[in-house]
Every structure is written in structure tokens, then in C-alpha cells.
Amino acid sequence: MIYLDNAGTTKMFDECVEVHQHFSCQQFFNPSALSVESLEVSKQISQAEQFFLAKLGAKEGNVLFTGCATESNNLAIKGSLRTGDYEYVFSAGEHPSVYNVAKMQELKGEKVHFVSLLNDGTADLEELAKVLNEKTRLISIMHVSNETGAINDLQAISKLKDKLCPKAIFHVDGVQGFMKIPLSLSKTSVDLYSFSAHKIHGPKGVAGLYVKNKNALKELFQGGGQQYGLRSGTENVSGIMQFKKAVELININKNFDRTTAIKTLFNQNLYCAGIKILDFGGSPYIESLVFEGVKGETMLHALNQAGVIVGLGSACSSKKAGNRILEQIGLKKDEIISSVRISFNAYQTDEEIETAAKIICKIYKEIKERVA
Secondary structure, eight states, rough: OOOBBBTTTOOOOOOHHHHHHHHTTOOOOOOOSSSSSHHHHHHHHHHHHHHHHHTTTOSSEEEEEEHHHHHHHHHHHHTOOSSSSSSEEHHHHHHTHHHHHHHHHHEEEEEEHHHHOOTTSBBOOHHHHHHHOTTEEEEEEEEEEEEEOOOOOOOHHHHHHHHHOSSSEEHHHHHETTTOOOOOOGGSSEEEEEEESSTSSOTOOOOOESOOOOOGOOOOOOOSOGGGTTSSSSOOOHHHHHHHHHHHHHHHHHHHHHHHHHHHHHHHHHOOOTTEEEEOOTTEEEEEETTSSSSSSHHHHHHHTTTOOOOOOTSSSTTTOHHHHHTTTTHHHEEEEEHHEEEEEOOOOHHHHHHHHHHHHHHHHHHHHHHH
């Protein structure tokens, strides 16, 4: 099996399994309790928080550990909502866990702006500048698109925010950027940054939310008051420590270069006429393929049978019809229907990548011949 849906999830590092065993069977103590053992676990969580702040390039703030990036995004957005004459700004290319929250607020009568995407998949900053004003309460624009790999310029957005609405909160869904794209939050005006473990070879069930100023956020539910009173509930100690271990094992620059080489090799082996590569020059981890005359879902199932796993856009909404992000960047309806998402990881071999590309060409030719 050759796995090319790494933007959906990744295979967990073996070392994380060892960490899980330790913190589930040996240091299994509740960090909120008062025993010496529990206090030691609590200390390790605090150390993990400082570790993640450093990896985010943040010189101030806190990290909240959540159950998934969807929770992180919901906490960031809903925790920033306030009653009053406010406006909320999102890009039209956001993940469903952001976009659907924004649409819900719109239905409730809040003034919500959706900034269009340019043809390269990034948010239109000229349009953004026109909608930002002193009433803007929240800006939420993702770091890297989970659909196209397009990278938004966080520093450029920060400059607009500082100039036009300095009191606004700037949230970034960084799930496809964290530990993949070099990042230094201290060089931006980002207030909230969501990130996830299972996209970078960590476990499912744990994610993070960077919070620059915890007083600007309100909790979504009440409980024991853990994590500064913003995310009550016993912390997932094993998950947090596995997440930390995964990050420790990643060399961002080395992986970026390796994945760039993998993508280049893959594309060079897609020699079959009728296959269109959608590469927007953003993250090397993600691209899309359009198969002329063949539905993307047909290709996905045929490739699955042949031992190659690909995706249909966001794994969180791949069972729903249409693709609003590809529509936004100008793809025709037949191209959208005929597209699949390819996403790589830095640990795949040249042989795997070459073989996958050849299988894709072979399967596409066979299907084209059958429908001709």
C-alpha cells in the first residue's frame, strides 16, 4: 500500500507508541491531583507547553491542549465572539471547522465577511484591506490550505490588521503548516494559532491552540478549571507527550526539502496525457490532480484497489458533494468532479513515489479505454 493522503492523517511514529505505553501504564496519574506523582505529571505538561511555544516561535502566550484541531478552531472563534456591533472576517477557503462556524454566526445575524481567494489559492489581501475596520472583532485566515497547499502570508495579513483594526483578534488555522512550513509567530500579530498532532505523525485525539492573551478568550464549557480555566477537563497526558515526541523527531527544513524532491519526482513520472497537475507553488506537501473525462471518486476507488490511497479534498467533508475551494480559484465544474488530492510525507521512498505515479497513469488509461 502506498499512502498519498497525508493531509488527511499520517502514520504515527513508532516512538510515539512507546511514549503512550509509558504514560498510560507507568506515569498514568491525574495531573490535577496532589500526589507527588501527579505533580510530576503536571510539571511535564507545563514543560511541554513551553516546548510548543518555542516550536511556534512565540515569545509570549500559552498553549492549550485540546482533543482535535476542530475543537481548537471552535474554541478560538467561539471564544472570541462578543455581544455588540462587531464584524467577523474569514477567508472563503477555510476548513469546515472554521467555515461552518462562520456561516452559523452569519445565520444568527452577525456581520460576517468572506474574503475571496485568488487563482493561486491565497486570500485576496486587497479585498481583505477593504473589509477590515475598527468594528472588526476577529480575523480568521488559515496558514496553509488543506485543499491546495496555498500558503497565506501571515506577516502581510498582520500588517493590515495592525494598521486597520489593531484591536481585532487574528486567528490562524495552522494545521497544515505547523512543523511543515517555517514559522515564527513572534514576527506576526497572530493571537490564536490552531495545530494538530495526527497531521505530523503524532496520535489522533490531541491538538493545540496557541493563545497570545488568555484574557481575550472565554471558555466554551465549565468544569474543573484546568488549562487557565479555558479548557476544563483532565488533560490527555499520553496524547500531549506523544505529540511532543513527534515534534521532537521532525526536522522542518530537511523535511521541506525532501518533500519538495518527492513532489518533483512524482510529477515527473506522471507522463500520461489527460492528467492535469494543480500545483500552486505553495506547500510541497499538497497538490491536486485532474483526470480529464474520469470522475475523481472513480479514480480514488480504482487506485485504492490497486494499492494507492489518495484523497478527495478535506477528509472531514470528502463525502459531501462539490468543492467550494476549487470553485473559488476558478476551476470548472467538470474539473472539480475529476479531481483528487495528493499529499505527501517526507519519509516516503523514491521507489514508492515512482511506483504510485506509474500506477495512477496505468489505472487512468485503463478507465479511459473502458469509457471511450
